[in-house]
Structures are given as C-alpha cells and as structure tokens.
Amino acid sequence: FLGVKPLIEKLERRNAKEANLPDESFLEPSDSESDEDDERFSSDSIRRRVDEFDRKCKRQSELLRSFAEAETLDDAHKIMTKIDKFEQRHLSLPLEYRVIGDMMNRLKDSTGKERFILLQKLNRAVRLMECKEAYDPSNPANFGLIQHQQVDSPDDVIDNAGFDKEKQMIQGESLDDEDEEFNEDKEKDDMLIEKLNAIEKKIEEKLADLDHTFGKKGRVLEEEIKDLVEERNSLTDKKRRPMYRKGFDVKVIDVNRTCKVTKGGQIAKYTALLATGNYHGVVGFAKAKGPTAKIAIQRAYEKCFQNLHYMERYEEHTIAHAIQAKYEKTKIYLWPGQMRSGMCAAGRTVETVMYLAGFSNVKSKIIGSRSPLNVIKALFIALNAIETPKDVEQKFGRTVVESYLL
Known part of the structure; x- marks a missing residue:
C-alpha cells in the first residue's frame, strides 16, 4: 500500500x-x-x-x-x-x-x-x-x-591517536573479555601509538635538557631532536592514507604566495584554495598552506573531501528562488535562470563552484570584496539558505504548485 x-x-x-x-x-x-x-x-x-x-x-x-x-x-x-x-x-x-x-x-x-x-x-x-x-x-x-610524494604529516594525527578510548567511553561498556576482537589492525595501531608516545616522551626530555645545555652538547641535542621528529613524522606518514572519492572533480581556485623577511633571508609560504564536486549536488572546498605550491595544493586536495555539502537543485539545473547572502565585506546575489539560458556568473570562482555543484542556469552578482575565499564562503551560505518546494511543504503543510496552475 x-x-x-x-x-x-x-x-x-x-x-x-x-x-x-x-x-x-x-x-x-x-x-x-x-x-x-x-x-x-x-x-x-x-x-x-x-x-x-x-x-x-x-x-x-x-x-x-x-x-x-x-x-x-x-x-x-x-x-x-x-x-x-x-x-x-x-x-x-x-x-x-x-x-x-x-x-x-x-x-x-x-x-x-x-x-x-x-x-x-x-x-x-x-x-x-x-x-x-x-x-x-x-x-x-x-x-x-592519491599518488604523491610523502610530506610532513599534520600534528592532529598524533593528537587524535587516542580517539578509540574516547569513542569507547561514549558508546558505553565494551563486550566481555570472552568476545573475540575482529579488527586485526588494532594490534598494529596500538604498537604504533606506543612508539609515538615513547618518541614524544624522548623529545620532551631532550627539549627540557636543551634549556640548560650550551655549546657543542647543545648542538648535539638539537640534532638528536631533529632525528626524533623525523622518525615520528615517518611513522605517522606510514599510518596516514590520503584518499580521494571517485566521481568527484577537483579544481584549483587560487594559489597565493606570501613572503616573510627575516635576518636569515626571505621565507616564502603558499596558500592553495581548491573546490571539488560531483556535478550532482555535492560540492566542497578547502584551504591549506605549505612551503611550496605543490605541497599546499596536495594538502588542500586531501582536505577537500572532509568539507562536503549537498545542495538541492531545482529541476536538476538551477536554484529554487532568488537569494542573497553576506560574508564579511562580500555580498552575493543569486537568481534562477531558465532552461538553456546558461551561467551568467560574476567571476570565475562562482562559475567554477556552481558547475561543480551541478548548476547550469544561474545568474549571480557580487558587491564588495572579491577575495576568492570570501566569495566561496558567501556562496555556500547562500546555497545552504535556499528553501526547496519540499521544504516549504514540510514547513507549512501545504502543497506547492506552479503559479500558472492557480
């Protein structure tokens, strides 16, 4: 029935x-x-x-x-x-x-x-x-x-190493000891965590000794600390397996270079902004920094799939109604377009994100700052605020029909 x-x-x-x-x-x-x-x-x-x-x-x-x-x-x-x-x-x-x-x-x-x-x-x-x-x-x-060279791993890998115990506390008491443990990788994870904890203790001890050591002994301690940090990073790199999702396309929105002047010379850093989508309503973006442009893009590539949003499309090609949103000094306006009217976007950033989300007939206008990051955040605020006909039906308990049928 x-x-x-x-x-x-x-x-x-x-x-x-x-x-x-x-x-x-x-x-x-x-x-x-x-x-x-x-x-x-x-x-x-x-x-x-x-x-x-x-x-x-x-x-x-x-x-x-x-x-x-x-x-x-x-x-x-x-x-x-x-x-x-x-x-x-x-x-x-x-x-x-x-x-x-x-x-x-x-x-x-x-x-x-x-x-x-x-x-x-x-x-x-x-x-x-x-x-x-x-x-x-x-x-x-x-x-x-993802096929790439190994780079320094983020620190949150070590910070979240004991997450299994917290998860167990949230879920409640575990099964009795007689129950089997079906996850064969748990022993490897425990061994890795023990190694990381031991290395962290050694680093803390040597850093404490370094405050009271000078001259040749101090330089030897610095080299030992560097070796321990490299060993720690190599262990976390082995555990970390960066992934991508099939069916998604990734586009580079912006790569920015900043330079810091010090006594030893100039230190350059790169910031990469990427957007990803599957052309069927799922879209996301990420921002990452690195010493080179390649490493910054790689880190942003890995973070893209951790910030995905589902955008409801009206008739699979446009938005349900006009909307405006503001983020800091950037204000964006969006209007739905007719079938085959095309994308009248206010810049390459908006056009790229809308195409990745699967929108093909949308008009847009930007007032104020055109910083790529501000534009993307304002665009996501606007898309998440759109109410579809189904949302209106659930909100008021009435059936939504086209105006020409009234």
Whole structure:
C-alpha cells in the first residue's frame, strides 16, 4: 500500500539488464595508475574480510542459540544485553534506516495531512540514502589512493591517536573479555601509538635538557631532536592514507604566495584554495598552506573531501528562488535562470563552484570584496539558505504548485 511496487520492479529490471553487461562497463576512472599497490584490493585482504564476516555471523548465531536455550529470565536478559552490544558494535544498522523504519510504521496509522508530510519525508530520506550510498566513505569501491610524494604529516594525527578510548567511553561498556576482537589492525595501531608516545616522551626530555645545555652538547641535542621528529613524522606518514572519492572533480581556485623577511633571508609560504564536486549536488572546498605550491595544493586536495555539502537543485539545473547572502565585506546575489539560458556568473570562482555543484542556469552578482575565499564562503551560505518546494511543504503543510496552475 506504500506504492513502492513499481520502484521495486524498475530496480529488478535494471539489475537484470546490468547483469548481462561485461565487467568493464562498471570500471570507473581513477586518479591512481593502478590498484595493484593497494593492499585493500589484494586477494589476501579480501579473503581476510570474508573470514572476519563469517566469524561475526558464527558468533551471533552462537549468542542467539544460547539465548533460545536459556533456562531462567536472568540468563536470558544477560544474553540479550550481550547480543545488543555485539550487534551495535559489529553489525550495527545505520541510523538513517532506523528512522526510515519508524516513519514507515507511523505511516500505517496516519491519515490526511500527517500522512502527506510523512510521504514527503520518506521520499526525501530514501533519495538522501541513495546519494550517501553512492558516495559512502566506508565503501572501499568509492575510494582510491592519491599518488604523491610523502610530506610532513599534520600534528592532529598524533593528537587524535587516542580517539578509540574516547569513542569507547561514549558508546558505553565494551563486550566481555570472552568476545573475540575482529579488527586485526588494532594490534598494529596500538604498537604504533606506543612508539609515538615513547618518541614524544624522548623529545620532551631532550627539549627540557636543551634549556640548560650550551655549546657543542647543545648542538648535539638539537640534532638528536631533529632525528626524533623525523622518525615520528615517518611513522605517522606510514599510518596516514590520503584518499580521494571517485566521481568527484577537483579544481584549483587560487594559489597565493606570501613572503616573510627575516635576518636569515626571505621565507616564502603558499596558500592553495581548491573546490571539488560531483556535478550532482555535492560540492566542497578547502584551504591549506605549505612551503611550496605543490605541497599546499596536495594538502588542500586531501582536505577537500572532509568539507562536503549537498545542495538541492531545482529541476536538476538551477536554484529554487532568488537569494542573497553576506560574508564579511562580500555580498552575493543569486537568481534562477531558465532552461538553456546558461551561467551568467560574476567571476570565475562562482562559475567554477556552481558547475561543480551541478548548476547550469544561474545568474549571480557580487558587491564588495572579491577575495576568492570570501566569495566561496558567501556562496555556500547562500546555497545552504535556499528553501526547496519540499521544504516549504514540510514547513507549512501545504502543497506547492506552479503559479500558472492557480
């Protein structure tokens, strides 16, 4: 009665049609030269993941069997608690699917206006989940390795090294000691954290000694500290695996060079601003600094995919209504355009970001500062403030139609 049968039949027909296609049709272009160097796609890693999943299923079946054979209510309650913790940790269902299930249960008893609003929410939630699954960061098929030279790693890798314990405290008590640990990489991570902590302690001790040491001994201590820092950076570089997402395109918006004059000479720094998008509503940007332009662009490239936004497109080509936004001294105006009217953008920055987001018919105007970073931030504020017809329907509980139908 939900009216999803036609959608199911459509998906079955599409799957049957795709089953007859050769495997080459599913290959997507990648920035990396090959996937042979990636350990995740090797036969051993795939077999390891399959064995890990089999062990999880066997453990769950054992817990369910022991729950069915429990003699007292107390034993059944303990086993049920253990099952809940196990499924929450290893076989957890995404929160979005739980929300969709709750809305479907509410839809059975709803009528009138409440039923209409629930249908709209369900439709939007399903579309959002399809978009998330297409670019799911936990799916290895959506990722590849960035081919580049190793550079100094950011300090937040070390600062967040103990995040697993904080996450465990937030989620609650862990499973009993008798439960298996299915993550084989945890031991390697623990060893790496121990090495990093030991190196950090040595660096702190030598820095404390350096305050009271002068002459040749002081220079020797400085060299030892440099060696320890290089060792620490090499360890974090091995752990860090910068990724990109397939289907996304990255454009360089601006590269700025600054120079600091010191007694020893001039120190140059570069700032890179990049934007990324998949031409289907998902867009993001990032800014990074580095001693050279190449390193700055590389760092911004890695940060781009940590700042993604989904922009709703009206009729898949423009915005729903006119909007204006302001960021510091920059004010931007956006107007929707007719089909095939083209992009009348107020500069290369706005045009690049709008094309990456999938907008093809939008007019824009900028008043005030035209700094690329300010323009991008004002543009994102404006795009996030746009209300689609579905948002208006949910806000007022009324059906939105075209004005010529009134």
